[in-house]
Each structure stands twice: as C-alpha cells, then as structure tokens.
Amino acid sequence: MSDLPTLLKDLVVANRILAHENVVDAYGHVSIRHPDRPDRFFLARSRSPELVTVDDLVEFDLDCNPIDQRGRAIYIERPIHGGVYQARPDVHSVIHNHSHEVIPFSISKDTRLRPVFHTAAPMGAEIPIWDIRTKFGDTNLLVTTMAQGHDLARTLGCGSVALMRGHGCAVAAATLYDAVHTAVFLQDNAKLQAAGLRLGAITYLSDGEIAEASRNPQDRNSRAWEYWARRCGADKL
Amino acid sequence: MSDLPTLLKDLVVANRILAHENVVDAYGHVSIRHPDRPDRFFLARSRSPELVTVDDLVEFDLDCNPIDQRGRAIYIERPIHGGVYQARPDVHSVIHNHSHEVIPFSISKDTRLRPVFHTAAPMGAEIPIWDIRTKFGDTNLLVTTMAQGHDLARTLGCGSVALMRGHGCAVAAATLYDAVHTAVFLQDNAKLQAAGLRLGAITYLSDGEIAEASRNPQDRNSRAWEYWARRCGADKL
Amino acid sequence: MSDLPTLLKDLVVANRILAHENVVDAYGHVSIRHPDRPDRFFLARSRSPELVTVDDLVEFDLDCNPIDQRGRAIYIERPIHGGVYQARPDVHSVIHNHSHEVIPFSISKDTRLRPVFHTAAPMGAEIPIWDIRTKFGDTNLLVTTMAQGHDLARTLGCGSVALMRGHGCAVAAATLYDAVHTAVFLQDNAKLQAAGLRLGAITYLSDGEIAEASRNPQDRNSRAWEYWARRCGADKL
C-alpha cells in the first residue's frame, strides 16, 4: 500500500506551489491518480488552488463522477483529468493552467513552443495545440464533457504537454512531482523563448539534448520541491 | 429590500481587490448603483482604492452631486460613473482605471484590443476608444463635466468597456462582481494579446465563442472573488 | 519659518517611496533645498534609499560641501543636486535614479521619451539626453565634479527631466512632492510608451494637453503621496 495521506498532503502542497509560482491563478487545477486504485483520481472541490486544503480534496472515478461529494461544488472541467487518465495508464498526475507565459503560444499562428533550456526538456520536443473549435465548434472553450476530454487526450498523445487554444494547457506526468516540475519550467521556457526570439534567431535544444535532459525524475525530496514548498509556506502545512 | 450593508462592504473589498491585482494604483475608482434607488450611486471619497474603508463611501445622485458629503474631498472624475448610470439602466457597477496593460491599447493607432482567451470574453468583441480631444479639444484628459461623462457613455454604447485615449478605461457591468471580473481579465487579455502579437499572427476568439464564454455571471460566492479577496486580505475586513 | 522637521521627515518618506516603487534600487538619491536657506540642500549620507533614516540626512552648501559631516560617508554624485540648485532657483527638490524603465530611452538612438498619458505630463514635452562623453570623454559615467553637474544642469535647462545616457536620469521640481510624482510617472510613462510602440504607431499627448495636465501641484496631503507612503510603511515612521 502506498502512503496515501502523504500523497494527498503533497497534492495540497502542489496546489499552493502552482499558485505561488503564478502557474495558476483564480483558475486552474492539479490532480493525482489514486495510488492503489488506478480507476480513481483526486482533485480539489471548485476552489482556487491557493486556498485548497486536504478537506477540499474529492475522489472521482475516471468518468469524473464524484465518489463522495458531500455537497461540495466541483470543477466543471474535470474531464481534462479523466480524459487523460483513461488514455494514459502511465500518467499519475495532471495539471491544467492558464499560465500567462504559455497562453500566447496557444494563440500564435507563427511560433511553436519548444525547449530552449535544459530544465524545460521534460515538456518534450513537439508541443501540440488542441483547438476545441475544430471538433466542437463555438463553445465557451471549457472542457466540460468526456467527449471533449477524450479529444484533448488524443491530441496530447504520448506527450507531456498540450496547449489549449485561447485557454491554457494540460500537463501530464508519471508523478505529481514531475507534473509540477514540468508545469513550472514549461512556463519559464515560454518566457525565455519569447524573450530570445525578440533578440533574433535562437538555438533550441537538440532532440538528443531533450532526451538526455528529461531523465531526471523528481520526488518529494528534490531540491526544487523543497524550495517551492518553502517559498509558499506549504512546508508548514 | 437588498442587503445594502453587505453590498457596501463588498464595494470596499472590490477597491482592495482592484488595487492588489494592479488594476488600479494611486488613481482609479469603482462604484455601485444604489440597489434600492436607481437614481443614486456609491463611490469612495477621493482616496486611493487600496486605502478605502466603509466610512469613505459617499452617496451621489446621477448628476454626481454628493448626498451627504460631510466635508470629505470627492473624486473629480465622478462624471464617468454618473454618465454611464444615466445612459445605461442595466449597469449597476462602473470601474475606472489606468491599468498599465490596457493603456498601451488606448494610444495605439494600429492594434485594437480584442478577446484572445475565454475568461476575458465579457469585455466584448469590439472595444471602442474614446478620445476626449475629439469633442473637447486640449484638456488635462480628466472627465470632469457631465457633458464629458455623457460623451464617454455614448462611446461605450451598450458595451462593457471603453478605452480612454492616453488615460485608461471605463468598465460597466450588471453587478459589482461582474465589473471586477471584467476589469481584471481585460487587463490579462491586454497582456496576453500583446505577448501573442510579438510571436506573429494570432487567433482571436470568434464572435460565437465570445457570446458563449460571456454567459457566466459572477457573484460574491464565485471562485475568483473568494481568491482575490483572500489574496488582498479583504476577507478579514 | 518653514516646518523643517516635517520636511526632513518627508524626505525620508520620499526615499522609502522611491525604493518601494522601484524608481531607485541600491543606488539613486533624492534631495530637498533648505526651505529657509536657499544656499543649502539636504541629501542622505551614502546609503541605499530604502534604508535612509532622519539621522542619515546631511546638509550641504550648493558646491556640495557638507556642513556637518560627522564622519559619515557621502554620495559621490552630489554635484547632480548642487549643479541643478545653482542653476534653478525655482527648483526645491532633485531626484537621481537608474529606473529600469527609463534607462532604455537614455541609450536609444531612435526613440525619444515623450508623454503618452496624463499623469506623466509634468515630465514635459521634450526630454533632453545628457551624454557625459560629449564633453568629458571616457569616464565611469558618474557625475563627480561641479563642472559635470553644471553641464548636466545646462542640458536640463528649464525642464523637469534630463536623461543621462547609459546611467539614468535627473528629475527637478518645485517641491519634494512634485519631484516624487514626476519621477514615478516618468517611469510609468516609459513603460507605457515602450509597450505602446510594440503595438505600432501611437498617439502622444499634444502640447496643449501636456500644459493642461501639468497644472496640478502635489503636496503631502495628495492622494498619491498618502498611497505611496502607506504602501511602503512610511506612514508609520
């Protein structure tokens, strides 16, 4: 048996970290797959990540039905999570965010997001852009049905990141720690790539470098996790 | 009867939120129409929004005369509020700000502000720019007369936002909560649109998407309101 | 007799405000002319503005000799202040800063800083750039002699602001409150003008608007001063 209470506590820490690092704001969310029941996942009730506590965590099945809702309001966009967990048994954590650094790349017709520095390598060489309009026409852009969640998961494929046009992105990873690491450095990469392009042509990481620099799994003892948790005060939780 | 004390308290919270989110700074203001007397509105005395308390709120008629001034200095630009309330019975809250993200679009001859992501949809598809110089010649750019307030309201038309050239913008909404939401995400949209344009051509929201994504009225229990109020400490007021 | 103790306390507040608003950082300084002795001015000892207290204030004659140094290290660049006070009897406060928004305009060969929004109008229509190299050749760019201070003052002329190439700027005003106001909004204008230009051609304030919007002297009861002092905690000093 895994240590579920520790993992749930770290899910709360992840909410706080993502808020403090400006990856999420009023909106956005992060989930983990149940470590002992791969047909379940945990996600906060409908609340801004900075405010989430352990009591706010709700368990869902992979069709996004709450197991024990207890009257709590829940995120309408949980199909982002359920869709990815159904398609990807290797994924144990999913993050959805509206990062201000990332969104410009989701609406750009001319410039694709691509790793320019080593810590961002886990985002992968090719970042697809999912446009909800392609299949579902004019919507409010929210991923509210399992059909939409499945379609987003298909665009994500076997990768780590999919941008969502005019909306944000979805990040998928083997662990919660990897998901947070990828989401933070995806944001940094977007910022650095945009700044680099304003100076002229730039050198991207090579495919070999992306592969080499992606082989560093994170855990709860990682240097970055300790740093981010301390910065947002979540080490005191 | 409406719950006026709660609404006035929320007007104070709105002042703090807008300051903390950098929508307003030393200058800028937010008002609400009196819920029981549509010929009256409430606005703070002349004070930076971050510092406003309930005791600073002053009641005005729609010609911007104070009902009970008690010696308090009042904003010279209250005709922004009175002008909009007179022209728009559907509007119950008005915000004026000098957001640093928005002003560049107010002076641009080449680029129009337009929604690029879903939470900014309530700003509307077309954002007019009001230039005080067109009708009033060289001024200090402040909206100090009812004639100027009426003219600004005419430019606003039936929309949510009007930019004010070389000055800032005016936001109008059905509720205080919608006005704050629109003002914050208007600012985010300006930032994201400018960043997107630096990467090349961009995809804007379609008219259908703007319509769909605008149908989500905010209230004092909304996720964003809770988040913003907590961030600026206004939940403790 | 003026209220010197209050004015000196406000000089400390001005140091804190300028630091908190990022107009100054480790370097930069602000001075006032002695209200009763126009041949004297007050400036802090050599210390970063954020840390300045009343005990750090030193009195100087207009040739920048300290009246009562008491062993305190003093800024090497005081000729910026002495030079302007000698040339401009109307000036009662001088600020020198390395604002990150302003410096890019000091090194640009193609783009001149000019007011784009109303609160920045007191900076004036034409902002000269002083290049120390023109008259003094290769130096460390610091204004360390009265000859350099006089030369800078000549470039400033009867204006409010002179940029200093590769270094920063000097701001001169009738009062301490006006100087701080001009320095903060000069910085905002630089940011907004640069952002506007990235969107294409922009509309600047007209000369008539600059004149109209410059007629609003600040004082210690002004809305902006109260706001800035509260934000940096200097209202508690």
Place this chain on the structure above:
Amino acid sequence: MSDLPTLLKDLVVANRILAHENVVDAYGHVSIRHPDRPDRFFLARSRSPELVTVDDLVEFDLDCNPIDQRGRAIYIERPIHGGVYQARPDVHSVIHNHSHEVIPFSISKDTRLRPVFHTAAPMGAEIPIWDIRTKFGDTNLLVTTMAQGHDLARTLGCGSVALMRGHGCAVAAATLYDAVHTAVFLQDNAKLQAAGLRLGAITYLSDGEIAEASRNPQDRNSRAWEYWARRCGADKL
C-alpha cells in the same frame, strides 16, 4: 589569517541575496575560494540558495572532491567552480545561475550581450558563449565532469562572465562581493539592453568607459551589499 567565519557567513548571505534578487531560483550556486588555502573552495550542499545555512557549506578540493561530506548530497555541477579556480588564481568567487534575463542572450544567434550602463561594466566588453555541444555533443547540458569544467574555464578566459548556451552563465570575480555585484548587474544589463533594442539602435558603453567604470571593488560595507542583505533579511542572520 583571514576571518573565515565572517566570510562563510557572507557566503550564506550571498546565497540569500542572489535568491531574493531573482538571479538564482531553485537552481544555481555560489562559491568562495578558501582564503587561506587556495587549493580549496566552499560551496553549499545540494540545496536551493534561498534555503542555505552555514551548516550546509561543504569544503572541496579543486578537483571538486568533498573534504568532509558527512553524508550530505552535493551539487553535481561543482566542476563549474573547480574548473574556474584551477585556471584562474585571481578568482576567489564563482557564481552559476539561470537568470531569466541572461538566458535569452545565451541562445540568441543574432544579439550579443554587452554593457549598456555603468554599474554593469565589470561584466566586461566581450561576453563569450560556451556551448557544451561543441565539444561534448548531446548532453543534458549540465557541467558534470572536470573536462567540461576545464573547457568552460577556457571559454571564460581572463574575463568575468561566460554565458552557457541553453543553460545560464558563470560569473568569476576577485571577491565574493564583486561576484554578487557583477551577477546582479549582469542581469540588469541583460534586461536593459533587450529593452533598449526594442526601441531601435542603442549606444553601448565604450571600451574606455567599461575600463573606467570597472574600477570600483565592492566589499561587505558597500552600499549595494548592505541594501541587498537588508532586503532579503540576511542582515539578521
């Protein structure tokens, strides 16, 4: 004998300063050469700089072997430090960082980083870019071997700064205080140069100005050091 305890305490302060000024984040590190044993240097154990305490400091020989590891995890990239100390007897402090302002210049094919304002002069006129791929092919970009450290040191030559493509930079200086000063103002220069270039052509410091403005060694009583230490609370350590 030097005052080693004071110097080690200042190394901790330097870690905090660099974190607070955003020169380093989760990653990055700063070292000093042992003042009495030039064949040794001090560097923190593997920990984010903001969290480093005196107990985290580890002594190394110049081949980067720990003298007294006591089970502590150590930075994998210590060859950056050992490589420079072996090649440069004049260097007594080395900083490695991933500054977000600096990295864009490390990946730019078209724009070279060069001093534009006086306090950045110690970075030097010509800033080389070291590309690990040139000699070592596809790697994870980390400097993990002494061969890589020696190669980086060769690119650094007798200068103060080398950019590392897609990674960050290395800063070398005669003292810890100079290294911190150079690293902070290198970052500021990158920001200001990029901003200046967006306005058109710019004026760089001349070689003579760079030489003149580099002759100002820092120490623990310097104005900037006092300011930075106070800002990050390290004056209370």
